[in-house]
Amino acid sequence: MSGVAIVGAGLSKFGRQPDKTGRELALEAIRAALADAGLAWTDVQVAFGGSDGSGLADTLVADLGLTGIPFTNVKNGCATGGSALMSAVNAIRAGAAEIALAVGFDKHPRGAFDPRPEDWGLPAAYGEAGLMVTTQFFGIKIARYAREHGISERTLALVAEKAYRNGALNPNAWRREPISADDIAAAEMVNDPLTRFMFCSPGEGGAAVVVASDTVAARLGRAVKLLGAATRTRRFGSFEVFSPSVQGTGRPSSVSADAAAAAFAAAGVGPDEVDVAQLQDTESGAEIMHLAECGFCKDGEQEAMIANGETEIGGRLPVNTDGGCIANGEPIGASGLRQVHEIVTQLRGEAGDRQVKDPRIGFTHVYGAPGISACTVLAV
Amino acid sequence: MGRSLTGSRCQHCGTVAFPPARGCQKCGRSSSEEIALGARGTVWGYTVQRFAPKSPPYVVPAGGFVPFAVGYVELPEGVKVEAVLECTDFAELDSAAPVTLVATDPVPRFATEGALARGGVIW
Numbered sequence: 001m002s003g004v005a006i007v008g009a010g011l012s013k014f015g016r017q018p019d020k021t022g023r024e025l026a027l028e029a030i031r032a033a034l035a036d037a038g039l040a041w042t043d044v045q046v047a048f049g050g051s052d053g054s055g056l057a058d059t060l061v062a063d064l065g066l067t068g069i070p071f072t073n074v075k076n077g078c079a080t081g082g083s084a085l086m087s088a089v090n091a092i093r094a095g096a097a098e099i100a101l102a103v104g105f106d107k108h109p110r111g112a113f114d115p116r117p118e119d120w121g122l123p124a125a126y127g128e129a130g131l132m133v134t135t136q137f138f139g140i141k142i143a144r145y146a147r148e149h150g151i152s153e154r155t156l157a158l159v160a161e162k163a164y165r166n167g168a169l170n171p172n173a174w175r176r177e178p179i180s181a182d183d184i185a186a187a188e189m190v191n192d193p194l195t196r197f198m199f200c201s202p203g204e205g206g207a208a209v210v211v212a213s214d215t216v217a218a219r220l221g222r223a224v225k226l227l228g229a230a231t232r233t234r235r236f237g238s239f240e241v242f243s244p245s246v247q248g249t250g251r252p253s254s255v256s257a258d259a260a261a262a263a264f265a266a267a268g269v270g271p272d273e274v275d276v277a278q279l280q281d282t283e284s285g286a287e288i289m290h291l292a293e294c295g296f297c298k299d300g301e302q303e304a305m306i307a308n309g310e311t312e313i314g315g316r317l318p319v320n321t322d323g324g325c326i327a328n329g330e331p332i333g334a335s336g337l338r339q340v341h342e343i344v345t346q347l348r349g350e351a352g353d354r355q356v357k358d359p360r361i362g363f364t365h366v367y368g369a370p371g372i373s374a375c376t377v378l379a380v
Numbered sequence: 381m382g383r384s385l386t387g388s389r390c391q392h393c394g395t396v397a398f399p400p401a402r403g404c405q406k407c408g409r410s411s412s413e414e415i416a417l418g419a420r421g422t423v424w425g426y427t428v429q430r431f432a433p434k435s436p437p438y439v440v441p442a443g444g445f446v447p448f449a450v451g452y453v454e455l456p457e458g459v460k461v462e463a464v465l466e467c468t469d470f471a472e473l474d475s476a477a478p479v480t481l482v483a484t485d486p487v488p489r490f491a492t493e494g495a496l497a498r499g500g501v502i503w
Binding site: 111112114116117123124125126127128129130131132133136139140141143144147188189190191192193194236237239243244245246247248249 | 387395396397398399405406424425426427428429430431432433434436437438439448450451452458459460461462464470474485486487
């Protein structure tokens with residue numbers, strides 16, 4: 001089985017771009033990733049990609065060139081990018097291709113997501129009663145976690161403050177204005193204990209990653225090794241968005257914990273060896289809980305970690321150095337590959353004002369509805 | 381017999397589901413029996429819906445939108461059921477507050493002791 005390396009990563013601009021379609025954002029990302037790799041579209045031998053609501057990825061060939069390669073559409077919610085990448089990696093491992101592309105993109109309208117109860121197997125009554133609101137799940141989960149493990153509302157504000165501060169250092173981010181923790185905490189409450197500034201917003205963007213066999217990677221240079229990758233769906237007893245109940249007794253299972261553990265096991269390294277991480281931060285509480293679920297700390301240790309600045313760019317474990325979903329917005333299909341792009345950029349030492357000092361090992365984690373997670377462990 | 385929510389119990393592994401399961405999430409078998417779930421439980425987790433959800437699908441109450449609590453109630457069978465939570469003060473819902481089922485339709489609705497005592501609950 002060949003090793004796999006990331007040889008190119010590219011993004012479109014993130015944030016509102018009224019003059020562009022989601023497909024155009026995908027094309028920008030693909031062209032940026034290919035240019036980054038020093039490759040042309042005609043070099044790509046297999047492709048995977050998708051969006052949640054902005055069209056089919058395989059239609060992009062009309063604008064990229066009709067080369068006849070297999071191009072599989074992926075639709076896996078927030079893990080769309082991660083699943084596309086996993087498929088590209090497996091194609092290389094299987095020997096089906098030496099150069100593969102993964103792409104994710106989306107362009108969501110303003111405002112909260114608008115899910116239909118019927119699409120989630122729920123009676124229409126859940127919508128009529130006001131329970132089809134994504135943010136409620138995040139509020140309930142972090143409120144319970146904070147009570148059990150001593151996470152303060154101040155810490156929730158500090159995580160969002162870091163996201164905007166890092167976003168200000170990232171020329172490609174959507175939100176580039178720092179917001180103080182005091183202002184974040186004082187903003188209007190959406191779902192207790194989460195205020196408006198603690199949430200990411202549905203947004204716009206495209207992200208693409210080119211992976212290759214070790215042989216090709218050695219020829220191209222600037223490669224980042226993919227030490228391990230894993231995608232998982234939820235196991236029994238998990239607590240997810242739009243669940244009419246949580247089954248089982250005791251602590252809910254965590255799909256993020258399962259995916260992270262599998263990625264670390266495949267990589268042969270542990271969380272304590274990671275120098276820089278990207279964790280799904282749908283809202284600030286998610287980043288806090290994912291630190292523990294992915295194995296970077298024990299439950300409750302985040303309170304001191306964050307107060308001590310350990311997750312800042314200059315800290316022991318910088319998290320979401322590009323501003324994460326909070327500063328970049330959430331184009332569902334793109335976020336997972338944006339995370340990979342940031343770690344690749346950091347490991348190459350090309351992150352400019354937000355560069356972490358000499359990172360060797362990086363980690364990415366996405367999580368989304370209805371209980372799906374994708375993780376990678378990358379290294380130089 | 382008072383009001384109750386209808387759930388199901390897997391005849392193979394005993395896992396309790398709400399609403400009734402078509403297949404068991406734990407063991408994957410499809411043999412289950414419908415059961416009446418206990419009408420009293422404790423608040424497992426909650427948040428407050430501070431803004432009016434999008435309409436449609438949300439149907440704004442006749443008197444206009446007021447913030448309401450939504451969360452999960454842990455029932456004696458172990459299953460945690462999503463519900464609208466009635467209370468006199470949101471802080472009542474902390475510390476695994478005991479709650480009683482007051483409506484099953486259109487979605488499960490539970491009330492705290494305080495809300496029941498106030499009598500503002502429509503039966």
